[in-house]
Amino acid sequence: MSQPVSPLPDRGPTGRRAKGTLDPATAKRVERPAPLRQVVYDALAELIINRTLEPGQHLVEADLAEYLGVSRQPVREALQRLQSEGWVDLRPAQGAFVHMPTDEEADQLLSVRTVLEAHSARLAADRAGGEDVERLWELQKTGLEALAADDTEGLVAANAALHAFITELSGNAVLAEMIGMVDRRVRWYYTPIARPRSHDAWQEHEDLIKAIAAGDPVAAERIMNQHTERTRQAFHERPKED
Template sequence: MQSTELAQDMLGRRIDRPVPLRERVYEAMQELIISGNLAPGQHLVESELAETLGVSRQPVREALQLLNSDGWVDLRPGYGAFVHAPTNQEVDQLLAVRSVLEGESARLAAQLADADGIARLNELCDEGEAAIAADDIDRIVAANAELHRYVTELSDNKVLLDFVSQVDRRVRWYYTPIARQRGMDSWREHRRLIDAIERGDSELASTIMREHTNRTRQSYLEQLQANPKDEAPAVPMRRRRRTAPRD
């Protein structure tokens, strides 16, 4: 059999590999951080996490290393692992980049969106407004993230979607504490955005999106200034107990 024929034959025989357990633990812990169930500055104890997630300590330890590499967790020698507490500058820089990316997403969406796309945007806006009425923070954050992501999907720019996806989870993390504070104002801004996209006004859609994301950015920074104690929780001034060496 020729090598090209062999390659084609093997293409249909590739074995799907299961997702490593450490990656599943990584994703579960990341969601706990984003949702606020694991708060900034919180001490992360391997044994407690393993019990909560129903796994051994090894994949938890490996997941903590990955989370540390990606900036979700801080590993402090002698003290342990702590949920990362974002600084003002960190949040400001990421949300500023988001404003640029999503402004371009909205501009392109206004040029390309069809009736089905507009209908889906309105459905997502309905979901967000219903979540506001129910005071359901998780649903508000989820609907907000999905609406913003869908605008980028409508842009039909795969590179732009890739960049937006990279910052999406951190945006959700930063948005969760201010979702109630932004309230219905945020969804009224979404309605204006959808209207501009439906009318094909690309420049207005871009302007509305940039202003919208900048208001979210400002709300987050205002909250940090009002609650400075929440910005960078102190590290406990004690070391973890060490087990005594066995004889």
Template sequence: MLSTGLPQGAVPKLERPGPLRERVYEALLELITTRALRPGQHLVESELAGHLGVSRQPVREALQRLNTDGWIDLRPAQGAFVHEPTEEEADQLLTVRTLLEAEAAGLAAAASGSAGIAELEALCATGERAVHDDDVDGAVAANAAFHDKVMELAGNTVLAELSAQVGRRVRWYYTPVARQRGKQSWIEHRELIDAIADRDAARAAAVMRTHTEHTRRTYHERAQT
């Protein structure tokens, strides 16, 4: 339940304009993907409405959609609970992520110019600072931005759309292992930048494949420690 409160600054502001149910959905999804609302946590309509400053109706509508999209589970006579992903679900999604992002890295190496490489270097520096400061949320956000930029530099719209479908779930799975991946993740990002700068598509794809596989294995290993 939310009676214990959410972390300071965790509740996102609802952007206007736009349908209220859509804005509530996006706000709740952000809280789930950042794990401010934890897997298995009981969600109470009235408490969520109070935190977001809205009535219960758009919260109810948002919860229905989140249930349809697999982010929460609606249990008869019990209520709504944040979905608890299984190891198999995580493995399948992170495997697909490897396929998509390895292809994107190869395309980015073939197409990127100096401006794109500079943007990757700036994002990498941001992530390295976050790790140094033990800012997990900052590191997670920088990691997502870095991978989004690689996908953008690939220049393939269909690939980007497919990646966007799994991007938020990747962030959801990455958050609990972000500190464990830590500095090594950004060393791998630097290796990827070097391959892209050298316009070596095969090496860029291989580096990205290894990088994303490290994250997949770390996610599974965290449950064994």
């Protein structure tokens, strides 16, 4: 018999929540008046992306509805949408499960990300002004603070924010839209390697910001290319999930 998502946290000797559990004490109840089905979808997608709900985990409608403080209907609708977008697998007579990404899926997406973001960095170096560079250093500081605090969620969020701002600086709306399409999936793949990659990644970010500040598009493109390729390689070298 499948085991439901635990409504209570299992904590180890460090006092931290064990993987794959939903802690009611930290639950973020969905808010209205946004369309409920959209809010529930966003909430479940985020739980998958940050790996509170882990790849391969059984998703029980009743437990998810209780956690989010909603009825089962919007949860069912959200799971169907998540299935259509590749986040969830719906198995006949078994139920819903978080999709288990393959190495091939990750490799394809992270390779595309390298091409898009390298071009984004090149454009950003041509366009960034003094205030833009100051903002990049602020985002870098946020990431280093998360690194010092051993805060994985903070590292993932800070990494996404810095890359998103570089995309914004590119000034290319089509490029930004394309990068936005892969951003959530990149965060999903990045979460399990955020800590082992952290020291090198944030040093690479520093080098990248310096190139952008210097107005050197060739160096910015090269550094971003190397940075994203190393992230792709780190994903393949990560300890495999059970």
